[in-house]
Amino acid sequence: MTSQPIKIVVVGGSAAGPKAAAKARRMDEHASITIIQKEADLSMASCGYPYYVGGVFDDRNQLICTSAGIVRDPNFFEKAKGIDAKVLTEAVAIDRESRTVTCKHLPTGAISTLAYDKLVIATGATPLYPPVPGADLAGIHTLHSLGDADSLRAIRDANQVQRAVIVGGGLIGFEVSEALHLAGIPTTIIEKTSSILPFLDPELAKLVANHVRGFTTDIITGNGVAAFLGEAGTLTGVKLDNGTELPCQLAVVAVGVRPNVALAKSAGLDIGAQGGIAVNEFMQTSDPDIYAAGDCVECTSLITGDKVRAPYGDLANLQGRVVGQNLIQEGSATFPGITHTGICKIFDYTVGFTGLSAGRARELGLTDIETATISGLDIPPYMQGKLLISKMVADRKTGRVLGFQCLGPGDASKRVATVAMAILGKLTVADLVNADLPYAPPYSLALDHVITAAQVLENKLLGRMQGISVAEVKQRAETGADCFILDTRTPLEFEEVRLGIGETLIPLGALRGRLAELPQDRDKEIILYCRVSLRGYEAAAILQGHGWRNVKVMEGGIMAWPYPREK
Incomplete structure (x- = not known):
């Protein structure tokens, strides 16, 4: 006797849902x-929205196309996938006892009812709005849906906005700022x-902020939006917490998202402490x-083991694939967790990260860390x-790599990817210092940027080098601390640009012959640097060899100094 086909219902048609269905x-x-699917479109490439808004490409169908250029609409899902995709349809209730989903055709x-043997909830998230007066004015947008992208693209094409404000200084906020810059709209980013x-x-x-300010974009930090201002129901400006009023005709809110869990919660499914639906490693709910x-x-964070929320499109696709496999072969696939890796283009900079920053590690109680x-x-x-600036974080006792940040006009993407895999594999700094990474001049230095970062970090872990951050040096200079600051660059470099913090110039090549010019108290703090501090490190070894x-x-x-310099 032939068994009946399994009935699968997937609620949500953006990323995770279609991936689960296709798998x-x-x-x-x-x-x-x-x-x-509640929206009119299916399987949208949401990370491409800012580039559509900015005019990098003009055909919005590219955001819902396969790699072969076929639009992923209900007809495509029916013919190519054998999947019934119901758009403009909202799931309003789940009856777990009768194993049905009640739907509303918008x-x-x-109202209709669908029976299921297995159900997938991929309801996504909703943008957060500041709870302030004026939030309902015309002219306030988000960039979360394809409809949002269409609206902002229309505003861009109309070319009638003189000034815009972006509320939120995260990834989406900066990607939108570039899109508006491409449209010729001066923008202010407001970060609370x-x-x-x-x-x-x-x-x-701070280095990223300095870079962004060179592109008709201002940044205000430590100051949130107290109210949106308007006339006749239309946005005319924003009022900040400190009372400052900024005129604008467009505001884009990008302060984060809230997981859509109402459907799951009303069905009695467990909701986690972070506000998302609780799932196990098989992506099963309660x-x-x-x-x-x-x-x-x-x-699950693969670094700390804590539960976290990570609303990223790549993770949604990975999770959807695991779900799709388990729908047919239960327990055959797992999603172990995340390292929290991300990357974005911010004007001419690439900004990437993986794992924990030093600040986040300390917030989580991981205080015994070292950075380079x-x-x-x-x-x-x-x-x-092209320049790259990076920071690697590791556990002092074990040497395990915990995080990496990399930014600049150079190729940060493959460096972040390399360290992301190192974190996934629980590799240590010692593992990375001799990593056999690909080398050829068009692609890398002989010692790749990641390897150099690991070698500097190893030197610190082993006590071969004492580092000091640019922030600490600036503080020393501002407070008049009793230290000697030594610039080891050439006179020509010194004349082109200098820090202006009371530094003394002694080029590396002249240092051994000018040791008498240094403080003779061997315990006095001496801070050395150069353009990237390789010569500073070599100079430190010389001084240590002579008893300092x-x-x-x-x-x-x-290059890592984010504060004003003298020219």
Whole structure:
């Protein structure tokens, strides 16, 4: 006797849902698979929205196309996938006892019921709005849906906005700022906390802020939006917490998202402490016949073991694939967790991260850490190498790599990917210092940027080098601390740009012959640097060899200095 085909219902048609449905179809040709999608579009490439808004490409169908250029609409899912995709349809209730989903067809209000054997919840997330007056004014947008992208693209094409404000200094906020810059719209980014890009440590975030300000974009930190201002129902400006009023005709809110868990919660499914749907490693909810994936769920941090939320499109696709396989072969696939890796283009900079920043590690109680900040080229200068600045974080006792931040005009992406895999594999700094990474001048230095970062960090862990951050050096200078600051660059470099913090110039090549010019108290703090602090490190070794005991290298050198310089 032939068994009945399994009935699978998927709620949500953005990323995780279609991936789960497509994987289940590949696993079982005869399964009955239905996708319920509230929006008009399916399987949207949401990370491409800012580039569509900015005019990098003009055909919005590219955001919903396969790699072969076929639009992923209900007809595509029916013909190519054998999947019934119901758009403009909202799942309004789940009856776990009768194993049904009640749906509402939005254009007509018609109610229908679908039976399931296995159910997938991929309801995504909803943008957060500041709870302030004026939030309902026309002219305030988010960039979360394809409809949002369409609206912002229309505003861009109309070319009638003189000034825009972006509320939120995270990834989406900066990607939108570039899109508006491409449209010729001056923009101000408003971030309530003291630093932009919360996954970066503050000194690196300052470097990004300096870069962004060169592109008709201003940044205000430590000051949130107190109210949106308007006339006749239309936005005319924003009022900040400190009372400042900024005129604008467009505001884009990008302060984060809230997981859509109402459907799951009303069905009695467990919700985690972080506000997302609780799932196990198989992506099963508290009901083993109901799976969940994407922005609506909580994940496990592979570094700390804690539950976290990570609303990223790549993770949604990974989780959806696991769900799709388990729908047909229960327990055959797992999603172990995340290292929290991300990357974005911010004007001419790439900004990437993986794992924990030093600040985040300390917030989580991981206080016994060591860090190393370096500056250098991605490829040799004769191949037109570009600058990268990075910071690696490791556990002092075990040497395990905990995090990495990398930014600059150079190729940060493959460096972040390399360290992401090192964190996934629980590798140590010692593992990375001799890593056999690919080398050829068009792609890398002989010692790749990641290897150099690991070697500097190893030197610190083994006590061969004492580092000091640019922030600490600035504080020393501002407070008049009793230290001697030594610039080891050439006179020409010194004349071109200097820090102006009371430094003394002694080029590295002249240092051995000018030791008498240094403080003769061997315990006095001496801080050395150069452009990227390689010469500073070599100079420190010379001084240590001659008996100075309190020698420190300013990590990253002048290139990592985010504060004003003298020219």
